[in-house]
Amino acid sequence: MAAEGPSSKRQRHSDGDEHQSSTVTLYVPPSDADHGPHSKIRTSSLASSTMKLSGHKGSVYCLAYDPLGEVLCSGSFDSTCLLWNAGGNCQNINVLSGHKNAILDVKFTNDSEKIITASADYNLGVYDAMTGTRIKRFMGHKGIVNAVDVCIDGPPSLAVSASDDRTAKLWDARVRGEVGSFADEYQITAVAYANDGNVVYTGGIDNCITAWDVREMRKLMTMKGHSGRYCANGICTIFFPRFKFSTKSFSINRNIDTITCLSLNPKGTHLLSNSMDGTLRTWDVRPFVDDAAGGKKRHDKTFLGGTHNAEKGLLNCAWSSDGTMVTGGSADCVVHIWDEFSAEELYCLPGHSGCVNAVIFHPKENVIASASSDKSIYVGELS
Numbered sequence: 001m002a003a004e005g006p007s008s009k010r011q012r013h014s015d016g017d018e019h020q021s022s023t024v025t026l027y028v029p030p031s032d033a034d035h036g037p038h039s040k041i042r043t044s045s046l047a048s049s050t051m052k053l054s055g056h057k058g059s060v061y062c063l064a065y066d067p068l069g070e071v072l073c074s075g076s077f078d079s080t081c082l083l084w085n086a087g088g089n090c091q092n093i094n095v096l097s098g099h100k101n102a103i104l105d106v107k108f109t110n111d112s113e114k115i116i117t118a119s120a121d122y123n124l125g126v127y128d129a130m131t132g133t134r135i136k137r138f139m140g141h142k143g144i145v146n147a148v149d150v151c152i153d154g155p156p157s158l159a160v161s162a163s164d165d166r167t168a169k170l171w172d173a174r175v176r177g178e179v180g181s182f183a184d185e186y187q188i189t190a191v192a193y194a195n196d197g198n199v200v201y202t203g204g205i206d207n208c209i210t211a212w213d214v215r216e217m218r219k220l221m222t223m224k225g226h227s228g229r230y231c232a233n234g235i236c237t238i239f240f241p242r243f244k245f246s247t248k249s250f251s252i253n254r255n256i257d258t259i260t261c262l263s264l265n266p267k268g269t270h271l272l273s274n275s276m277d278g279t280l281r282t283w284d285v286r287p288f289v290d291d292a293a294g295g296k297k298r299h300d301k302t303f304l305g306g307t308h309n310a311e312k313g314l315l316n317c318a319w320s321s322d323g324t325m326v327t328g329g330s331a332d333c334v335v336h337i338w339d340e341f342s343a344e345e346l347y348c349l350p351g352h353s354g355c356v357n358a359v360i361f362h363p364k365e366n367v368i369a370s371a372s373s374d375k376s377i378y379v380g381e382l383s
Contacts, residue, residue, distance in 0.1 A: 045087030050380035060371035069364035075103030094132035109156040118148040154197035162191035195268035203259030274317035306330035
C-alpha cells in the first residue's frame with residue numbers, strides 16, 4: 001500500500017475488494033490566495049523584497065558586505081559605520097565609532113573578522129567585526145584618505161589606501177606603521193588590490209589608472225585618461241582637460257575626468273572604473289595582453305547611463321559575485337545595473353531622493369544594496 005499523502009491533499013479509494021483497497025494521491029492546486037497580485041517567488045533571505053534602512057545622521061558614502069554575506073557595513077558623513085544583518089529584517093546590530101571626520105570607504109578582510117575604514121581625518125581604522133571595537137589605527141597619511149582595499153587571496157592583514165597626499169600606502173595589521181608607499185604626482189582618489197596581492201591599481205585627478213608592482217615597488221603601466229588609450233612602462237604624457245597636446249603616439253578624443261573608484265572582477269582579469277566623465281569602463285589587466293601599436297587595447301567596454309554632478313563625489317563601482325553584471329553610483333538618484341557582456345543596461349531602479357554614492361552586490365544572493373546622500377540605504381532583490 002502506498003504511503004498516505006499530506007493532510008492538504010485528497011485521497012481516492014479504488015473500487016473492488018475492501019481488503020485490497022489502494023490509495024491514490026491527487027494534487028490539490030494552491031488556493032486563490034496564493035495567486036494574489038502581490039505574491040512573488042522570493043530569491044533571498046530578506047524579510048521583504050525591498051527594504052529601507054535608516055539610522056545614519058548624514059550622507060552614506062560607502063557600503064561593504066562581508067565575504068560570507070551575513071553582515072552589511074555602511075559608512076557615513078556622520079563619522080560612524082553601522083553594521084546590519086544582511087538577511088531577515090536587516091536589524092542594526094552594532095556601531096563603529098572613533099573617527100573624527102567622514103568615513104569615505106570601508107572593506108571587510110577576506111576572513112570576515114575585521115573591518116577597515118578610510119576617513120577624512122587622515123587615518124584608517126581596523127575594527128573587530130564581532131565586537132565593533134577598534135583594535136588598531138593606520139596613521140601615516142598627510143591628507144584625506146579617499147579609498148581602501150584588501151587582498152582577496154592573500155593574508156587578511158594586508159590593505160592598501162589612497163589619499164589626497166598623493167600616495168598609496170601598503171599596510172599590514174601585524175606590524176606598526178606602513179610597509180610600503182607609492183608616490184604619484186597628483187591626488188589619488190581610488191585604489192584596488194590585485195587578487196594575488198602582487199599589483200596595486202590607483203586612479204586620481206590626473207585621469208589615469210596606474211598599476212604598481214608591490215614586490216619591486218615600481219610603476220608597471222598607465223591606462224590613460226579614462227579614454228581607452230594606453231602607454232606602457234610609465235612612458236606617457238599627462239593630459240589635462242584644459243590643455244591640448246600634439247603627439248603622434250596617441251590622442252585623446254573623448255571626455256576625460258577624475259576617476260572615483262576602481263574594482264577588480266572576481267577572476268582578477270578586468271578592472272572596472274567609475275569616472276566623473278559619466279562613464280564606467282572595464283580594462284583588461286591580464287599581463288599577456290598585447291600593448292604594441294595596432295594590438296589589442298586595454299580598454300574593453302564602456303557603460304553609459306550614470307551621471308556625476310557638481311558635488312564631485314567619489315561614486316563607487318562594483319561587480320556581481322559571478323562577474324556578469326556591473327553597477328556604480330550615480331548622481332541622478334537612480335541605481336543603474338548593466339550586463340557586463342553586452343554593456344546594456346538591465347535595471348534602472350528609482351527610490352532614492354539624493355545622489356547614489358555606493359551600490360554593491362550581495363556575495364551569495366541575488367540582492368543589491370545602495371547608499372545615498374539622502375541618509376538612507378536600500379536593500380532589495382533583483383528579479
